[in-house]
Amino acid sequence: MNPKSIKALKDINLPKLVGTRANFTNEDNEPVNLDYALLNPAAKYGGLYAPINLPLISKKEFKKLSNMDYNKFALEIIKKFNFNISLNKFKKAIDRYNKFDKSAVEIKKINKNLYINELWHGPTRAFKDMALQPFGELLSLLSNGNKQLIMCATSGDTGPATLSSFENAKDIKVVCLYPKDGTSQVQRLQMVNQKAPNLKVIGIEGNFDDAQQALKMLLNDDEFKNTLKDLGYNLSAANSVNFGRILFQIIYHIYVCVHINKNEKPIDIIIPSGNFGNALGAYYAKKMGANIDKIKIASNKNNILTQFFNTGIYDLNNKELIHTISPAMDILISSNIERLLFDKFGPVRTKELMDNLANSKKYELTNDELEVLKAEFQADYCDDDECMENICKVAKNGILIDPHTATCLKLTQDDHLSVITSTAQWVKFTPSMIKALKNRDSSDELADMKLLANKYHIKLPKSIIKLFKEDEIHTQVVKKDEIKSNIIDWIKR
Template identity: 30%
Template structure:
């Protein structure tokens, strides 16, 4: 698999090299020049999730890794289901929150951990990543206890739910967490700056574990196939995906699935008030506003890192931009969508509710709508209970951490402060 840096076409990498490096020169994202379609879609859709995913990932990665190795990665990573839950007559939720940290990022985080453990061959690695919520827990749990791999997770202080925070700040050992007094975009910029700093990049053997890493992105392709496999065959070419979007890795993976031949009719990019992409799709002007805090905090991103990959697929003629629409949902409509879902007998958290709102508004009569349920509603317990006016039960994974003390450090929004902190705890 040959990948090209989207900011510098002379900077190319194999899959393993891109996994190990994370980012390319000038903070560029690695991405394939083209995506060869699969020719046995019907056969693949009849397979179980893990078996199908091995075929998909082997096709994408190519001969660089043997099938037996990819099989080992998948079987160790994808140990949970992704069921399609019926919500209303022609709308379903793809529940991606049945993994150990109750969020869709368990798929990508666990697969990446397997890849990097194999590629590093015991050499020291430092994972540095920023999280707006679910990435932190998924990455922390995926890498917790792996020898020679240390993890540093930055998150915006006071801007993610307490239970989300507890899932990754209470682990300790090789997991180091840092609360930054700023928003997620600032945390993400600190990560980018660190990758541009040779002292840090080389001295700490730096890598990143958010959706800018190609291994996480490719793993996410697999659950789009799982969703369509659960739709009756005669309806599979009528599927519309509504994707709650923050950093846009999830939507990028869905478009790759379509390029592989999965019969997806179209996509909806659903955002909260941080609406850079919906406005861009309407006006053609990329004009990020200052990030605003919302109850769908994992989507509080004004400058999504993965958008250049989607733009590249459009610019290269791989994907028809007319098959993507964007829509932003404000706080009032988010809460209204949560109440509407509850009236249908389906309890949801704010991110999925935004995707449901956009889908129910835009879905045509003969289409099948699937919105992505990216996190268990209990991860946003306070918000869900306040909006719905009813208690929700905590799953055991959250009960186990709810009374634990967080081990995070706190820093100002300063790269020099972060650099000094990292060298003090990691060297």
């Protein structure tokens, strides 16, 4: 770590972003504006773009925010950043929330000290819509008629949300990579049933980490980018490697603090986490003034984040991805941890740690560095049996939570105000819900979905029901080394 270099970056009092990795000086790590980072998400040395400074919200401003609906609230938070993109463009982006249910965010009180923040009331019934709907609009507005290829890799929810956001967008094509056996049936159908001609969905042999690695390699592949340029396309990404995704995820964590107690009392935010973007949003929200105490990271059996926050060791050696009933968290390489490392320890130390991970599949924090993280983060995990027990426990109150949200129950405290971040509607994981609530396998997913909906008086989304009646369009499955040529062939048509 180079203290002088990181201090120099912190002293730049502008709403800029900078690469998370640098060598011994920051001379080649120049800050960039948001519009550049959105359209060019890959930073130098394989890093990501992250904010140098975050705006601070005053007590007076929090009081003003407490009376706003979500759209106005979101625009006020965006204003604080003073980015180089016009507020009119941001307003058009935020207006995408009008496509959601009655309210973009629903906060349910479970008991005196426990709330559930439902973030899945968008078109694809997952929290990824909260970021990807406005992000899609913003990217379209910034394209200015220039052709864009937007890529994403998904463990289940990013893919459908990205495809929904860019469906039929002018001058934009989208390629979505998903692990062929690594998503739920509904998540898969939300992707492979897509009809818009500007969308391409590719199943890959491998898991989400393989898909994400392929995406990162292509974002940093000069030959690939030059070929696309010759074909008239710029390359960008919709995954949370793009800071535009994180920006919109900050907002709802601030909103929940204001909504519950006008930001006057500290709240623990509990987040089911795989790629760490949602948790990073909470961390940035806390830095901006949201009254968040601990950010608690819930994992499934792929508990590498639990290991990291408890021991300071991030070790991929002898690790194999485990398929669980919470597939969107079946991840071992959490990209957004890098932005946390940058914010805490600077770009030089971050590059050192990331290089260690690339070379030896492992890095380790010092004891002092670990204590810095433990001051704000806590982590634990659930296996599938515990997860199903938690689904049953909450169902006794007449509320159905999905298998990702259910991992959070382990981290609640009866005597401490907590908010569970609910990331998807249960309808996307009916077989797991049936296993938990009925102790049997599901032989007819749609029939079982309707069974649970009737019992718990829930109106099923029409968009989910129709998935089972449509023909699959995107049936292609390829090996990792075939992805690049496959995409280029499609662009050329």
